Amino acid sequence: MTAMLPLAHAQSSNSAPTSTLTSSSASGRQTLPDTISQRVVACTACHGKEGRASSDGFYPRIAGKPEGYLFNQLTNFRDGRRQYPLMTYLLDHLSDAYLHEIANYFSEQHPPYPAPQPSDATPAVLERGRNLVMNGDSSKKVPACIACHGQALTGVAPAVPGLIGLPRDYINSQFGAWRNGVRKAKAPDCMAQITQKLTLEDINAASSWLAAQTVPEGAVPAPATTVKLPLACGSVTE
Secondary structure: OOOHHHHHHHOOOOOOOOOOEEEEEOOEEEEEOOOHHHHOHHHHHHHOHHHOOOOOOOOOOOOOOOHHHHHHHHHHHHHOOOOOHHHHHHHOOOOHHHHHHHHHHHHOOOOOOOOOOOOOOOHHHHHHHHHHHHHOEHHHOEOOOHHHHOOOOOOEOOOEOOOOOOOHHHHHHHHHHHHOOOOOOOOOOHHHHHHHHOOHHHHHHHHHHHHOOOOOOOOOOEOOOOOOOOOOOOOOOO
């Protein structure tokens, strides 16, 4: 199953192949269509059907994320700015053109979001999280999340991801990766800068509030905007 991504690198959908993919089974050989949806089964094995996310809270939803954001993350894994051996193994020899094809495919998938996970956070923690997300913290020079991720927190095209619809554990793990220098982005790495200004209590509050939000039906990233971001981010296309 995981061999399909490298094979697709050799035969992208832009050059119509004359052969088909095959797999062995107990009853004989099964012919598989050489389509992008078939090639990315290595992705959906972890990220869920159509990229809608797994139920364990570790692998995030990639369906419907802005294409530019997905492409940036694929190149970050391939080029060593993000560390996860399985992702690096799958992407190590793939070209930018093929990574754009993968990113485009998942950006166009819009399966429904599940209901939020139950939260055990106290009202005070949730209020602190809401305040950080909506207003930021001027005393720490931390901007509001909505200033970059959109008023509805569903992301902004072409490269800013949404923050709602993600499990609390996943959000916490990404903040932890930025704090520890395991996750990086193109310089200037704005999220790394913000994360260093937040306490563990701040991070827990923000992740708890975000994970408790219901994603509106039909939610999609907001259109690209010319509004200046509160700080420079190297991964955001100007």
